[in-house]
Amino acid sequence: MTHLDEKMPAAISRLPELAYNVWWSWNPPARALFRRLDPTLWRSTQHNPVEMLHEITPERFAEVVQDAAFIRHYNKVMMLYDREMENGHLWFSSNYPELRDRTIAYFSAEFGLHNSLPIYSGGLGILSGDHAKEASDLAIPLVGVGFMYPQGYFRQRIPSHGWQEAIYEQIDHDRAPIRLARDEAGREIKISVRLHHTEVYARIWEVHVGRVRLYLMDTDVDENDPWNREMSARLYSGDSEVRIRQEIMLGIGGVRTLRAMGIAPAVWHMNEGHSSFLVLELMREKVAGGMSFAQAREAVREQTIFTTHTPVPAGHDAFPFNLMEQYFGEYWPQLGISRDEFLSLGQHEESWGTAFNMTVLALRAAGRINGVSELHGEVSRRMWQSVWSDRPVEDVPIVSVTNGVHVPTWLPSEIHTLYSKYLGPNWVEEQDDPLLWERLADIPDAELWGVHVALKHKLIDFLRERVRGRWVHGTDDPTGVITSGTLLDPGALTIGFARRFATYKRANLIFSDLDRLRRILLNSRRPVQIIFAGKAHPADDPGKMLIQQIYTHAKHHELGGRVAFIEDYDMHMARYLVQGIDVWLNNPRRPKEASGTSGMKAAINGVPNLSVLDGWWAEGYNGANGWAIGDAAVYSSQEEQDWADANSLYDQLEQEIVPLFYDRDRDNIPRGWVEVMRESIRSCTRHFGTRRMLKEYTTRLYIPAITGEPSTETAPPS
Numbered sequence: 001m002t003h004l005d006e007k008m009p010a011a012i013s014r015l016p017e018l019a020y021n022v023w024w025s026w027n028p029p030a031r032a033l034f035r036r037l038d039p040t041l042w043r044s045t046q047h048n049p050v051e052m053l054h055e056i057t058p059e060r061f062a063e064v065v066q067d068a069a070f071i072r073h074y075n076k077v078m079m080l081y082d083r084e085m086e087n088g089h090l091w092f093s094s095n096y097p098e099l100r101d102r103t104i105a106y107f108s109a110e111f112g113l114h115n116s117l118p119i120y121s122g123g124l125g126i127l128s129g130d131h132a133k134e135a136s137d138l139a140i141p142l143v144g145v146g147f148m149y150p151q152g153y154f155r156q157r158i159p160s161h162g163w164q165e166a167i168y169e170q171i172d173h174d175r176a177p178i179r180l181a182r183d184e185a186g187r188e189i190k191i192s193v194r195l196h197h198t199e200v201y202a203r204i205w206e207v208h209v210g211r212v213r214l215y216l217m218d219t220d221v222d223e224n225d226p227w228n229r230e231m232s233a234r235l236y237s238g239d240s241e242v243r244i245r246q247e248i249m250l251g252i253g254g255v256r257t258l259r260a261m262g263i264a265p266a267v268w269h270m271n272e273g274h275s276s277f278l279v280l281e282l283m284r285e286k287v288a289g290g291m292s293f294a295q296a297r298e299a300v301r302e303q304t305i306f307t308t309h310t311p312v313p314a315g316h317d318a319f320p321f322n323l324m325e326q327y328f329g330e331y332w333p334q335l336g337i338s339r340d341e342f343l344s345l346g347q348h349e350e351s352w353g354t355a356f357n358m359t360v361l362a363l364r365a366a367g368r369i370n371g372v373s374e375l376h377g378e379v380s381r382r383m384w385q386s387v388w389s390d391r392p393v394e395d396v397p398i399v400s401v402t403n404g405v406h407v408p409t410w411l412p413s414e415i416h417t418l419y420s421k422y423l424g425p426n427w428v429e430e431q432d433d434p435l436l437w438e439r440l441a442d443i444p445d446a447e448l449w450g451v452h453v454a455l456k457h458k459l460i461d462f463l464r465e466r467v468r469g470r471w472v473h474g475t476d477d478p479t480g481v482i483t484s485g486t487l488l489d490p491g492a493l494t495i496g497f498a499r500r501f502a503t504y505k506r507a508n509l510i511f512s513d514l515d516r517l518r519r520i521l522l523n524s525r526r527p528v529q530i531i532f533a534g535k536a537h538p539a540d541d542p543g544k545m546l547i548q549q550i551y552t553h554a555k556h557h558e559l560g561g562r563v564a565f566i567e568d569y570d571m572h573m574a575r576y577l578v579q580g581i582d583v584w585l586n587n588p589r590r591p592k593e594a595s596g597t598s599g600m601k602a603a604i605n606g607v608p609n610l611s612v613l614d615g616w617w618a619e620g621y622n623g624a625n626g627w628a629i630g631d632a633a634v635y636s637s638q639e640e641q642d643w644a645d646a647n648s649l650y651d652q653l654e655q656e657i658v659p660l661f662y663d664r665d666r667d668n669i670p671r672g673w674v675e676v677m678r679e680s681i682r683s684c685t686r687h688f689g690t691r692r693m694l695k696e697y698t699t700r701l702y703i704p705a706i707t708g709e710p711s712t713e714t715a716p717p718s
């Protein structure tokens with residue numbers, strides 16, 4: 001029994017159980033319950049029920065247990081929760097009852113579940129988090145494996161000079177929805193991996209994601225020397241030696257973690273190449289069990305799935321051979337192979353020389369491989385053809401499963417309520433039924449528009465309150481007050497651009513022609529404003545330079561406060577943005593965006609996309625649900641591509657988007673605009689939800705791997 005459980009009055013004794021299962025975060029009645037428990041704490045903790053339960057006073061508890069309406073609400077939520085945990089009626093358990101006990105192990109270096117557990121940096125992590133949530137909703141027997149980074153990813157601060165600063169904070173284990181995994185005697189479960197002659201230990205944190213469990217390794221334990229305790233401190237920082245150590249822990253330690261938990265997966269899914277070393281550990285186990293290396297390799301192939309995410313060659317981790325020899329010199333003899341055979345498993349020519357590439361290891365080892373959009377599948381087949389050198393590009397066995405977003409996570413309660421009213425109370429369950437979305441036509445324009453306007457006000461209030469909070473604490477200078485959105489106008493057409501600041505995403509494209517932009521923004525009858533947010537990787541100076549440029553524009557009086565840069569983009573802010581913006585802008589240099597998911601979050605909220613035809617939008621755009629920047633052309637130089645795309649972006653704004661937004665009827669409703677919103681929801685929610693994505697992973701990849709069906713879509717490399 002924990003401290004929290006002791007504090008809890010009997011009538012609401014299961015509140016800690018609910019707080020420790022992030023299931024609450026995507027179920028509106030549960031969210032509403034915690035908000036009702038204490039609205040002020042709800043806001044000040046940024047919606048962190050675990051922290052709330054610690055902070056709340058005994059007097060407040062005494063008050064709520066006297067409140068009959070609160071207790072009814074509590075009982076209703078617990079009933080919903082219990083029904084879902086039983087799961088008999090859910091998709092996987094009713095369609096594949098015979099496979100219910102076959103576990104799928106899903107490995108990812110980051111999981112973005114909720115802002116109270118900041119162990120994600122961006123898109124990859126959010127995707128993993130959404131994957132786990134949807135697996136729970138569908139009762140897919142999945143467990144996740146990852147890292148508990150004691151400091152997580154950094155918090156971003158932009159001082160008045162505009163150069164991003166990274167702040168690392170220790171995650172308070174008592175205030176996050178995590179608990180240490182223990183054996184029956186109550187002892188912490190630990191695993192260890194030998195790293196360069198030293199045994200390195202990790203304890204395991206368990207996270208409840210609905211029905212799904214995540215196991216996160218943490219090397220910050222007494223048994224380890226300081227260097228090894230630090231190893232998992234942060235996400236994506238450090239040199240290649242820190243990375244190889246982290247990735248050995250993730251892949252090899254991850255397999256041992258599941259063994260220590262008594263879990264025997266039927267399928268192993270590597271989400272991106274960071275966890276590829278897991279295939280070596282599976283082979284080692286099989287060789288130790290008596291198989292030859294060739295047999296072990298074949299057996300591992302049948303059980304493994306690899307999802308690649310990066311269409312940029314330099315974005316794949318690769319380690320020099322000497323580092324591999326240091327770390328695997330004691331390991332490859334256990335596989336029964338020579339040094340050369342071992343290194344050839346991941347051998348690849350990098351721009352800087354021959355190396356051991358984590359993606360190549362996974363491509364050679366996994367039986368089933370996919371990219372994350374149709375276009376990205378195509379790019380990946382071309383990019384990795386050398387691994388299957390005897391085949392033409394079209395026969396390279398990399399298929400596509402387009403990404404999606406977890407719909408209940410990314411919609412606010414206002415939209416949940418609207419959909420429940422017009423699509424029916426079971427709309428979440430029926431979300432991939434095409435007929436369901438035809439009922440959107442029943443929502444009156446005024447109501448759809450009204451909800452959007454309310455969400456836009458909510459966003460702008462949220463941004464103002466953030467600035468006020470910092471101003472009051474004396475941590476901001478006046479420049480920060482101006483750039484952070486205090487001058488935003490809730491009536492103006494608002495463009496949102498929030499994503500990682502990698503240069504290929506071209507955050508500054510819209511500033512290519514400043515005079516033209518100024519005319520668009522400062523039109524007094526039809527004003528336009530832009531909100532930017534996003535972090536640059538701490539080692540990415542060109543990315544930080546982009547932030548600085550935009551920050552400089554934001555503080556310049558010439559743009560009249562119509563450009564804002566909001567610091568410290570995270571999931572919490574992302575929700576407000578994708579729900580309250582008018583148009584979601586995305587202008588990467590095609591085809592470098594593997595999929596992109598923030599645009600999907602916007603689309604399902606009725607926020608149309610204005611995007612280059614890259615990643616998911618190349619599939620999603622239908623001519624009526626948003627706007628396309630440029631075409632699918634291939635350019636001879638980057639300058640040419642940038643200029644053509646910038647002009648197309650301005651043309652779309654001037655000729656289509658601004659006029660449509662400001663074309664109002666007598667009730668001040670932009671009828672044409674509302675039609676685009678409706679079409680965005682109709683065409684995107686069903687297709688770009690994790691519902692469709694998880695069903696695809698399950699039927700095309702997981703189940704064939706579980707049942708040992710020979711793969712028709714993929715075949716081993718030569």
Ligand SMILES: *Cc1c(COP(=O)(O)O)cnc(C)c1O
Pocket residue numbers: 121122123124126498499500569570571574575595596597598599601
């Ligand atoms: C969705 C999301 C991302 C990924 O967005 P992209 O469009 O793929 O760049 C990154 N960070 C946060 C906080 C998000 O919510």
